[in-house]
Amino acid sequence: MAKSSQPRFRQAAIHAGEDEAERAHGLSPDIVMASSFEVAPGIGFSATEMDAETPYFYTRWANPTVRQLERKVAALDGGEDAVCFGSGMAAISHLWLSRLSAGDRLVLSNVCYAGAAELAHDTLPRFGIEVVTVDTGDAGAVAAALTPNTRLVHVETPANPILRLTDIAAVAGLAHAAGAELVVDSTIATPVATRPLELGADYVVHSLTKYACGHGGDALGGAVIGNREAMQRLRQDALIHMGGTLSPFHAWLILRSLHTLDMRMYAHERTALALAEALEGHPKVARVLYPGLASHPQHALALRQMECFSGMVSVVVRVDPAALAERIYSGCSVFSYAVSLGKSKSLAVHIPTEDLLRTSFRLTGADADAYRDWAGDGVFRLSVGLEPADLVIADFVAALDAV
Ligand SMILES: Cc1ncc(COP(=O)(O)O)c(C=O)c1O
Incomplete structure (x- = not known):
């Protein structure tokens, strides 16, 4: 797989996945907004009869526009194939429910997207799945949590909202x-920064809602x-039976957005680093968390594992x-x-520590203290957009100076 800074990555971002024989040869991908397709009699109705040769017959199984996106995201992450879903949470929930059974243990990073943490804490145990959360930035803690x-x-990695990193190669081993x-949720990194499969991960998950569909x-x-x-x-x-299908229209929007992914990521990074x-x-700032800063506690790992530090600053x-x-x-x-x-627009939101620890992460004791060490009473999570850097900085500094 090409490094994102190399021309082959951009070539794949623009061309990979979109060269199917059935295309009408427009310069943008076709949108096939059909829920079902005409097929020769004799096609089976069970997911168990499906294979890679099965023709398109119902969009919950597969759709030509969605398949173009699946091939493109697979190419960008250096994977053999991909399955797309209607949201990032659908991707996570379908993957977990397809891989986990009663009696299995899920080891989860104790800092992650709140929706994933709540699904793990509230839903999986109802199916007899044991959930253990650890600081996956600490390889020793991961090793101690692994059971037969x-x-x-x-x-x-980086983890929402404090941008804590996990050493993918070490944890994969x-x-x-x-x-x-x-499983690596690489939503914040994107394949421009990190390609977890190359480091030994088995699955990469993305919320395509974020940088992948970053135009607007x-x-x-x-x-x-x-x-x-x-x-x-x-x-x-999972997809066929749980049905979290991606709309072909949304697949088409994300496909066009991916053409500019690497250029946008490096522009986000430049402005995020400057901010x-x-x-x-700034005297009113106690701490800045950004993997590209030398003061980030895991900056050495960031240099090793991230080709671009992305656009999130806490x-x-x-x-x-x-x-x-x-x-x-x-x-x-x-x-x-x-x-x-x-x-493309800059966004800010405040994430209070005690609320997050109580409602989503459910951390207590030393784990809660470790989170407080990073986040204090709470972080402003800034998603730095594509506006000019001087305007981004002036806007946030003016807000700080006014209070
Ligand atoms: C890291 C991460 N993973 C997954 C998700 C869930 O994605 P979606 O909102 O597309 O369901 C989010 C949403 O914020 C996220 O930040």
Whole structure:
């Protein structure tokens, strides 16, 4: 797989996946907004009868526009194939439910997207699946959590919202030695920064809603990337029966957005680094977390594992967070006060530590203290957009100075 800084990556971003024989040869991908297709009599109705040769016959199984996206995201991450879903959470839930059974253990990073943490804590145990959360940035903690019944290890790197990293190669080695598989949610990194399959992961998960669909953030989507056999099994086991299908229209929006992924990621990175450096010296800022800063606790790992540091910056402030949030909401012209990330527009949201620990992560004791060491009372999670860097910095600094 080409490095994202090399021309072959951009060639794949623009051309991979889109050269199917059935295309009408427009210069943009065709959108096939059909839920079913005309087929020769005799086609089976069961997912168990499906294979890679099965023609398109129903979009919950497969769709030509969605398949173009699946081939493109697989190419960018260096995987054999991919399955796309209607959202990032659909990708995670379908993968977990297809791989985990009663009696299995899931080892999960204790800092990750809140939706994934809540699914693990609230839903999986109802099916007899044991969930253990650990700081996956600490290889010793991962090793201690691995048991003979551990089926999956799921990490997010960088992890939402404090941008903590996991050493993918080290954790893949540990997981495999214990007979488990490694899932890496690489939404924040994107394949421009990190390609986890090359480092030993078994599955890569993306919320395509974020940087992948970064032009304006107009579509939701998700993807799982892995080897051909695993992806065929995931399609049969999960997509067909649980039905979290991606709309062909959203697949088409994401396909066009991926053409510019690497250029956008490096532009996000340039501005994020400039903002992080500017905020590090600001008297009203207690801490800036950005993998590209030498002060990030895992900067050495970031240099090893990330070709681009992405566009997320988390900031702990010395001012009243509620007042700053209100000032961003009512007074900023570049930043919008909003959740999500990876858009062309800059977004900011406050994530209070105690709320997050109680409602989503359920951390107590030393694990909670370790989170507080990074996040203080809470972080402002900034998704740095594509606006000019000087305007981004001036807008956020003006908000800080006003409170
Ligand atoms: C790292 C990460 N993974 C998964 C998701 C879920 O993605 P979606 O909102 O597309 O379901 C999010 C959403 O914020 C996320 O930040």
